Amino acid sequence: MDKRVALVPGEQTFQARIDAEEKIEPKDWMPEKYRQNLIRQISQHAHSEVIGEQPEGNWITRAPSLERKAILMAKVQDEAGHGLYLYAATETLGITREELIDRLHTGASKYASIFNYPSLTWADIGAIGWLVDSAAIVNQVSLQNTSYGPYARAMVRICKEESFHQRQGYNIMMTLMNGSQVQRDMAQDALDRWWWPSLMMFGPHDGESAHSAQSMKWKIKRRSNDDLRQQFVDQAVQQAEAIGLVVPDPDLQWDDARGHYDFGAIDWEEFERVISGNGPCNRQRLAHHKRAHREGAWVREAMAVHEAKQRLSNEDVA
Amino acid sequence: MKSDDPVTRYALRLGDDALILGHRLSEWMSRAPFLEEDIALGNVALDFIGRARLFYQYAAERVGGGVTEDTFAYTRDVREFTNLLLCELPRGDFAFTLCRQFLYDAFSLPFTEALAGSADSRLAAIGAKAVKESRYHLRRSRDWIVRLGDGTEESHRRCQQALDELWIYTGEMFETDQLIDELVALGVAVDTAELRRCWIETVSETLRAATLTPPTATADVSGGRRGIHTDDLGFLLAELQFMQRAYPGLQW
Ligand SMILES: [Fe+2]
Ligand SMILES: [Fe+2]
Numbered sequence: 001m002d003k004r005v006a007l008v009p010g011e012q013t014f015q016a017r018i019d020a021e022e023k024i025e026p027k028d029w030m031p032e033k034y035r036q037n038l039i040r041q042i043s044q045h046a047h048s049e050v051i052g053e054q055p056e057g058n059w060i061t062r063a064p065s066l067e068r069k070a071i072l073m074a075k076v077q078d079e080a081g082h083g084l085y086l087y088a089a090t091e092t093l094g095i096t097r098e099e100l101i102d103r104l105h106t107g108a109s110k111y112a113s114i115f116n117y118p119s120l121t122w123a124d125i126g127a128i129g130w131l132v133d134s135a136a137i138v139n140q141v142s143l144q145n146t147s148y149g150p151y152a153r154a155m156v157r158i159c160k161e162e163s164f165h166q167r168q169g170y171n172i173m174m175t176l177m178n179g180s181q182v183q184r185d186m187a188q189d190a191l192d193r194w195w196w197p198s199l200m201m202f203g204p205h206d207g208e209s210a211h212s213a214q215s216m217k218w219k220i221k222r223r224s225n226d227d228l229r230q231q232f233v234d235q236a237v238q239q240a241e242a243i244g245l246v247v248p249d250p251d252l253q254w255d256d257a258r259g260h261y262d263f264g265a266i267d268w269e270e271f272e273r274v275i276s277g278n279g280p281c282n283r284q285r286l287a288h289h290k291r292a293h294r295e296g297a298w299v300r301e302a303m304a305v306h307e308a309k310q311r312l313s314n315e316d317v318a
Numbered sequence: 319m320k321s322d323d324p325v326t327r328y329a330l331r332l333g334d335d336a337l338i339l340g341h342r343l344s345e346w347m348s349r350a351p352f353l354e355e356d357i358a359l360g361n362v363a364l365d366f367i368g369r370a371r372l373f374y375q376y377a378a379e380r381v382g383g384g385v386t387e388d389t390f391a392y393t394r395d396v397r398e399f400t401n402l403l404l405c406e407l408p409r410g411d412f413a414f415t416l417c418r419q420f421l422y423d424a425f426s427l428p429f430t431e432a433l434a435g436s437a438d439s440r441l442a443a444i445g446a447k448a449v450k451e452s453r454y455h456l457r458r459s460r461d462w463i464v465r466l467g468d469g470t471e472e473s474h475r476r477c478q479q480a481l482d483e484l485w486i487y488t489g490e491m492f493e494t495d496q497l498i499d500e501l502v503a504l505g506v507a508v509d510t511a512e513l514r515r516c517w518i519e520t521v522s523e524t525l526r527a528a529t530l531t532p533p534t535a536t537a538d539v540s541g542g543r544r545g546i547h548t549d550d551l552g553f554l555l556a557e558l559q560f561m562q563r564a565y566p567g568l569q570w
Contacts, residue, residue: 062560067371073363076347080353084353084357179570295351297351298473299473300352
């Protein structure tokens with residue numbers, strides 16, 4: 001057989017490659033649904049990094065010390081960088097960043113619902129770094145083995161930076177718990193507000209997750225929502241106890257037989273409310289992003305025009 | 319936190335410039351025209367906050383008695399801040415921020431180069447560290463001025479307007495006073511009057527490349543070094559110092 005005439009592999013061959021843990025690369029054939037599923041997941045992840053700049057960025061100008069300010073700035077900058085890696089990974093699937101941003105603005109594309117909660121006090125910066133970044137790490141570590149090459153490689157890069165995010169958040173909480181009563185109360189209040197939304201970050205229970213089964217089969221997702229959530233709880237509960245914080249769940253208890261913590265029921269109505277646009281800050285988050293994008297339009301245009309002029313004058317010289 | 323020690327007062331001036339300018343830049347996080355600029359503006363902001371800390375740490379060591387870098391940033395009122403007015407002006411639009419940055423960077427590079435030769439070894443070390451950053455800052459802001467000036471009609475107009483508004487605040491960078499004269503004589507401070515020509519060259523060359531017109535305003539507005547600021551600085555400090563004012567004396 002002439003090797004240059006590549007057979008278009010069908011879904012079976014594709015699945016066989018997935019099963020053999022081969023990475024799928026941008027130029028490889030892939031089922032359209034796999035592509036769409038990836039675009040949905042990676043862009044949602046990218047938007048989350050970008051929208052996540054807001055609740056934390058809110059405190060850059062108000063950080064309580066110069067050292068905390070510098071650390072927070074570096075952290076928020078990292079998140080913007082993650083957004084960049086992930087937009088680039090999504091673009092390999094044949095969609096532009098402009099289209100992705102448009103989908104975010106129309107609501108066709110989502111971002112992590114947790115960023116629709118406000119960061120009211122400095123302790124929230126601790127809670128976000130500790131819990132939200134922990135949850136992100138648990139999820140992202142599992143995605144380092146995702147079947148799509150560019151996504152997997154973006155995850156490897158991102159995971160390298162995440163542990164610093166988690167540590168700085170936990171360090172803020174620890175410092176508060178070693179401080180005055182006012183500071184300890186501030187830390188506990190932040191945990192009370194961020195605990196359940198953090199658990200919701202892993203999405204619906206396995207049985208009710210709309211995209212889970214197919215995503216697992218295609219190895220876009222590697223571990224189930226409940227599985228990841230359990231790992232997060234097991235870690236976070238011990239970290240909370242180590243610094244004297246009380247996890248706001250009366251049903252929480254260690255289960256010897258399972259070797260895991262049992263925890264209470266998640267309020268899925270709250271989850272639905274926030275995800276469908278009615279959390280405390282949904283409107284503000286989106287409005288903020290739209291405004292920055294709109295106000296930057298003339299800059300992006302100027303850049304494009306200037307580049308075109310440069311190209312033209314270079315051609316003249318040549 | 320008043321100090322009569324000339325070197326301390328000088329370090330605080332330079333620290334204040336860096337902190338206030340860094341603060342204005344940091345306001346752009348999540349608000350830049352595109353994601354790469356969120357990161358780039360954040361980078362420059364971070365450099366200035368880092369620079370402020372070095373100057374404040376040195377000043378704190380000289381003052382002693384439990385004073386830290388944060389004492390200077392968080393517990394002084396407007397009248398004690400001695401930054402240039404140029405640094406405190408509200409960020410405005412992207413053209414205003416980048417024009418301000420360019421006008422400052424064109425000054426900051428020769429300034430840090432000269433500071434690296436200070437007779438005070440600590441100031442010299444801070445200067446030497448800052449030179450590399452300043453070179454990158456200037457390259458970046460110069461590129462933006464050329465892009466915006468020689469971009470679209472709108473970007474040209476915005477850039478020219480920003481430049482015209484900012485011009486009257488640039489003279490303050492080259493002003494000297496008794497403190498500077500005294501420290502220049504000792505080889506400690508930079509004689510900024512001598513940097514003016516270099517600054518004008520950089521600015522003229524860039525404006526030409528950007529098809530922008532050099533502003534003609536000759537009046538200078540100044541006062542920052544004496545603690546006479548615009549109204550805007552008070553609001554900036556209200557935000558910057560909120561935590562330390564609301565919960566004084568705690569560790570964070
Ligand atoms: Fe991230
Ligand atoms: Fe992170």
